[in-house]
Amino acid sequence: MSISNEIYKDFGLIMQKQEEKSKEVRKEIDNFRQIYGSNNTIQLERQIENEIKSLREMHSTLENGYSNRNAPSQIPAMELDRRQKEIQKLGQGVKEIENSFKNAQNQKYAFQGQRQGDFKETDEMKTMNNAELIQFQKEKMKAQDEQLEDITRDVKKGRVLAKEAAHTIEDQNKQLDTLQDDIDRLDSRFQKGIKRFENYVAKQSSCCIIIILIIELVLAFVIYFAFSN
Numbered sequence: 645m646s647i648s649n650e651i652y653k654d655f656g657l658i659m660q661k662q663e664e665k666s667k668e669v670r671k672e673i674d675n676f677r678q679i680y681g682s683n684n685t686i687q688l689e690r691q692i693e694n695e696i697k698s699l700r701e702m703h704s705t706l707e708n709g710y711s712n713r714n715a716p717s718q719i720p721a722m723e724l725d726r727r728q729k730e731i732q733k734l735g736q737g738v739k740e741i742e743n744s745f746k747n748a749q750n751q752k753y754a755f756q757g758q759r760q761g762d763f764k765e766t767d768e769m770k771t772m773n774n775a776e777l778i779q780f781q782k783e784k785m786k787a788q789d790e791q792l793e794d795i796t797r798d799v800k801k802g803r804v805l806a807k808e809a810a811h812t813i814e815d816q817n818k819q820l821d822t823l824q825d826d827i828d829r830l831d832s833r834f835q836k837g838i839k840r841f842e843n844y845v846a847k848q849s850s851c852c853i854i855i856i857l858i859i860e861l862v863l864a865f866v867i868y869f870a871f872s873n
Contacts, residue, residue, distance in 0.1 A: 651709045652716055655727055656803055662702060662734055663799055669695045669741055670792065677748050685752065692745055699738045706731045723809050730802040737795045 651658060672692050679685055708714060710728050719727075 648705075651706055652719065656806055658702070658706070659730060659734065659799060659803070662699065663796060665695065665699060666737055666741060666792070666796075669699070670744070673741070673745050673748055676745075677751065689749070696738070696742055696745060699741065703731065703735050703738050707735065720809075720813060723806070723813075726802060726805060726809065730799060733795050733798050733802075737792055740792050740795070 669692060672688065672695070676685060676688055676692065679688075710724065710731055715724055
């Protein structure tokens with residue numbers, strides 16, 4: 645599967661769209677539960693199946709893209725961990741939606757089977773009458789909806805943390821730029837100091853050579869005049 649750079653640049657926007665799509669699918673599942681007694685639900689079922697497939701594929705793309713071997717190195721480790729956790733929660737949400745839809749389908753098949761005198765029930769439904777079955781499904785759907793709401797809240801918190809992390813990274817980058825400027829200025833001063841020192845040593849060396857030559861000339865004259873006399 646090819647991985648687009650959009651999942652790195654527009655991560656927050658992608659997660660927001662996934663959250664909105666998840667809400668739409670949940671509403672469609674609720675609508676499906678209300679009309680499952682009708683024979684005209686095939687189109688809605690196919691629509692829900694396709695949307696769940698789309699959610700699952702995007703989750704897989706994000707999961708692969710943010711694996712250790714694929715994630716861009718410029719994303720800070722803390723931000724990478726946060727995004728991976730948010731992707732994991734998205735996967736949990738997709739699984740909850742899938743289970744919710746499957747349970748709604750089981751409820752439909754059980755109802756239609758009962759109407760037709762051929763009651764098709766799952767292991768959980770074997771000891772239940774119709775009223776108990778409906779109540780059981782309602783309680784289960786309510787629990788799943790509560791779990792999805794918790795996941796949604798976590799995703800929203802994650803987006804807030806992402807914004808805070810972005811501001812922190814921006815401030816750190818400004819501080820690093822200022823530090824680099826200070827280092828450059830110190831380096832420039834250091835180089836100037838080295839050149840001054842080298843010039844000083846060079847001048848001192850020239851003076852020493854001149855003094856030594858003068859002393860040698862004086863000694864030569866003294867020796868010459870001493871032996872001449």
